[in-house]
Amino acid sequence: MTEKANIVVIGTGGTIAGQGKAVINTSAYLCSVLGIDEILRTIPHASELANLRAEQLLQTGSENFNNEHLLAIGRRVSSLLAQDDVDGVVITHGTDTIEETAYFLHLTLKSAKPVVVVGSMRPPSAMSSDAALNLYDAIAVAAHPSSRGIGTLVVANDEIHTARDVVKSNSIKLEAFRSPYGALGHVIEGRPRYYRRPWRAHTLDTPWSIDTLGALPKVDIVYAYGALSPDAVEAIAAHARGLIYVGTGNGNVAEHLIEPLRDAARRGVHVVRASRTGNGIVLRNGAQPDDAYGWLTVEDQIPPKARILLTLALTQTDDMQALQVAFERY
Ligand code: DGL
Numbered sequence: 001m002t003e004k005a006n007i008v009v010i011g012t013g014g015t016i017a018g019q020g021k022a023v024i025n026t027s028a029y030l031c032s033v034l035g036i037d038e039i040l041r042t043i044p045h046a047s048e049l050a051n052l053r054a055e056q057l058l059q060t061g062s063e064n065f066n067n068e069h070l071l072a073i074g075r076r077v078s079s080l081l082a083q084d085d086v087d088g089v090v091i092t093h094g095t096d097t098i099e100e101t102a103y104f105l106h107l108t109l110k111s112a113k114p115v116v117v118v119g120s121m122r123p124p125s126a127m128s129s130d131a132a133l134n135l136y137d138a139i140a141v142a143a144h145p146s147s148r149g150i151g152t153l154v155v156a157n158d159e160i161h162t163a164r165d166v167v168k169s170n171s172i173k174l175e176a177f178r179s180p181y182g183a184l185g186h187v188i189e190g191r192p193r194y195y196r197r198p199w200r201a202h203t204l205d206t207p208w209s210i211d212t213l214g215a216l217p218k219v220d221i222v223y224a225y226g227a228l229s230p231d232a233v234e235a236i237a238a239h240a241r242g243l244i245y246v247g248t249g250n251g252n253v254a255e256h257l258i259e260p261l262r263d264a265a266r267r268g269v270h271v272v273r274a275s276r277t278g279n280g281i282v283l284r285n286g287a288q289p290d291d292a293y294g295w296l297t298v299e300d301q302i303p304p305k306a307r308i309l310l311t312l313a314l315t316q317t318d319d320m321q322a323l324q325v326a327f328e329r330y
Contacts, residue, residue, distance in 0.1 A: 011036025014094025018123030062094030088142035095119035102163035151202035237264035251282035
């Protein structure tokens, strides 16, 4: 029998730490109330998968997470991964922004050890809650050697997703997580099975290290529609170093917003065209002449993750070409 892996489980809140008044409360309940020790006590059999250690880092809904929260989670995970007696880390997290935290870790951790972010759509107190099984599966994934070297993972509903691709795609159903190119694999009865690896660079192969990141530059997101006023775009652009413009279709920009966005670019704000569709790529120099206007495009990334990527890229460069390469590479 091989030795069990040492896994640290970090609690940050969310529905997986939630509690409803009655078992029928699958959707109306208090979030972020159970401590990580209490949650782990609901799955005593997880100790057969790994030696577990728990710590409570935060206790709040992930809708509140800002750049400081991301840095705090990343720094703590990094210091744990640096310890010889830690083989992997599981982070319990609200599902609302799980993909952003996971992607941030995927781009900034400098370790091949498995890191798994997990949440649930129903609190542990609800009928047919997914909390216990998702956490059990996440521990199984973090403890398994096949999970090394493939970046940060999100486990939910029996599936293993790469942090780069996974998106919360449903507000309420158990089957809430989707990756546009499919999951990497799945977990069945405590054993992960993989069928593909992430292609884009991550963790050890990115230029960003959580251990050296300081304050992060401000990047904001503007969600576009035909009636959006130029004032709104100008107000947001006035305080940002980067602006993800979530255009219609293939990143289209309404005629009356072209000049405000060009103005922002002339003033040194990095304007990135993204898409409201949630799928597909925004073609550079397709719907708009990006070269002429000094704009960037997201390639295939969704707006919240494009914000994370541009934020990190701006810690090292203001060069347009280098910034565009980041969207093609990560
Ligand atoms: N407060 C929400 C969050 O922490 C709850 C959503 C969830 O965890 O499913 O993201």
